[in-house]
Amino acid sequence: MITQEIVKSLARQTPSKIVMLVLDGVGGLPKPETGKTELETAHTPNFDKLASRGVCGLSEPVGLGITPGSAPGHTALFGYDPIAVNIGRGVLEAIGIDFPIEPDDVLVRGNFCTVDKNGIITDRRAGRIVSDKSAALCPMLEMKIDDVQILTAPVKEHRFVIDFRGPGLRDNVSETDPQQEGLKPLEAKALSAGAVKTANIVNQFVERARKILGAKHPANMVLLRGFSEKPNLPKMEDIYKLKPAAIATYPMYRGLARLVGMDILSTGTAFADEIQTLKEHYNDYDFFFIHVKKTDAAGEDGDFDRKVKAIEEIDSVLPELMNLNPDVIIVTGDHSTPAMLKGHSWHPVPTILCSAYCRPDKVAEFSESACLQGGLGIFPATQIMPLAMANALKLSKYGA
Numbered sequence: 001m002i003t004q005e006i007v008k009s010l011a012r013q014t015p016s017k018i019v020m021l022v023l024d025g026v027g028g029l030p031k032p033e034t035g036k037t038e039l040e041t042a043h044t045p046n047f048d049k050l051a052s053r054g055v056c057g058l059s060e061p062v063g064l065g066i067t068p069g070s071a072p073g074h075t076a077l078f079g080y081d082p083i084a085v086n087i088g089r090g091v092l093e094a095i096g097i098d099f100p101i102e103p104d105d106v107l108v109r110g111n112f113c114t115v116d117k118n119g120i121i122t123d124r125r126a127g128r129i130v131s132d133k134s135a136a137l138c139p140m141l142e143m144k145i146d147d148v149q150i151l152t153a154p155v156k157e158h159r160f161v162i163d164f165r166g167p168g169l170r171d172n173v174s175e176t177d178p179q180q181e182g183l184k185p186l187e188a189k190a191l192s193a194g195a196v197k198t199a200n201i202v203n204q205f206v207e208r209a210r211k212i213l214g215a216k217h218p219a220n221m222v223l224l225r226g227f228s229e230k231p232n233l234p235k236m237e238d239i240y241k242l243k244p245a246a247i248a249t250y251p252m253y254r255g256l257a258r259l260v261g262m263d264i265l266s267t268g269t270a271f272a273d274e275i276q277t278l279k280e281h282y283n284d285y286d287f288f289f290i291h292v293k294k295t296d297a298a299g300e301d302g303d304f305d306r307k308v309k310a311i312e313e314i315d316s317v318l319p320e321l322m323n324l325n326p327d328v329i330i331v332t333g334d335h336s337t338p339a340m341l342k343g344h345s346w347h348p349v350p351t352i353l354c355s356a357y358c359r360p361d362k363v364a365e366f367s368e369s370a371c372l373q374g375g376l377g378i379f380p381a382t383q384i385m386p387l388a389m390a391n392a393l394k395l396s397k398y399g400a
Helices: 004-010 045-053 070-077 089-096 131-141 193-213 236-240 251-259 271-281 294-300 304-322 381-391
Strands: 018-023 055-060 106-115 121-123 143-145 148-156 159-165 221-228 244-247 287-292 328-332 349-355 377-380
Touching (some): 004 236, 018 070, 018 304, 045 304, 045 328, 045 349, 070 381, 089 106, 089 148, 089 159, 089 221, 131 148, 131 159, 159 193, 193 221, 244 251, 244 271, 287 304, 294 304, 328 381
Parallel strands (some): 018 287, 018 328, 055 377
Antiparallel strands (some): 055 349, 106 159, 106 221, 148 159
């Protein structure tokens, strides 16, 4: 497999441009009534046109049978080994909202959730409460436990960041979110001897949060995911000789992009807004990461029809991107989120690579079943960046 080190040794600067469009959770499973996935159900003439011009396949974010989180799914897309580079959600959310992080902080992504009188989770997202309500609740959870200061910051809707700041903390702690309803929140456990103090502080925090939020229905409890410290990753500019930019509406994805050295461009909430941002900055960068969340959110909610509609809305705006004529267009996802499963899955992700120098296959539509027949086959997502670089003529010859 081609490694970052090999790509780094071959990378060269050119004026060609690469656009990577990531439809979060785009892969799906067939609806029993029709036998078609969300992507196969959607009317997507523009994605189909792009597929017919390019080469297609199914990308594996982590490996066969492994269900990826959003962070490893994206690190793989950017060419980083998702096993070696496992970044927790906490630090990504924090960086995405410009939260000030100190060297020894341990951060975690919090969800406000709803529990019943027996402490059973009935809604992991507290009805997706509005961001203003989350912002009002966060200060109530700031406290000090022993020598650890606990800070909070709202992110979006039910999501918020918790910062455990104090000596002797480690991020090797299990999550309290069982990631399904009908269960009680889990106890945080130390996954190494050095994390015992952190786990104890976390459990005390969760118990205090339960009492503080008890009367705040529907946001009457918290779930914690992705304990993490700030990693030190090599930057995309150094590896690929690119000037990269990210266009994303959700803080977590902006945070991940910032960690790998992308400039973060301000944009609106709709895909049309993101494309307008792309147009405004098109001459300033040679790599653009564009992230769309709606497909994943619909899949997580188990809403098949809403996911179909989100795909069709994106397709309707796609010509504005195509009219810019990037040298390379990548369309893919960070993982599959079938509405049938109401969550991420292990299924490989439909992928298009389109350039003047690709070798087009016979695929004429953007779908799971069609991409399975494509020239890229089933391949590791970490190889998307080398393929994009090659098709943008940004890699020198390897060897004599």
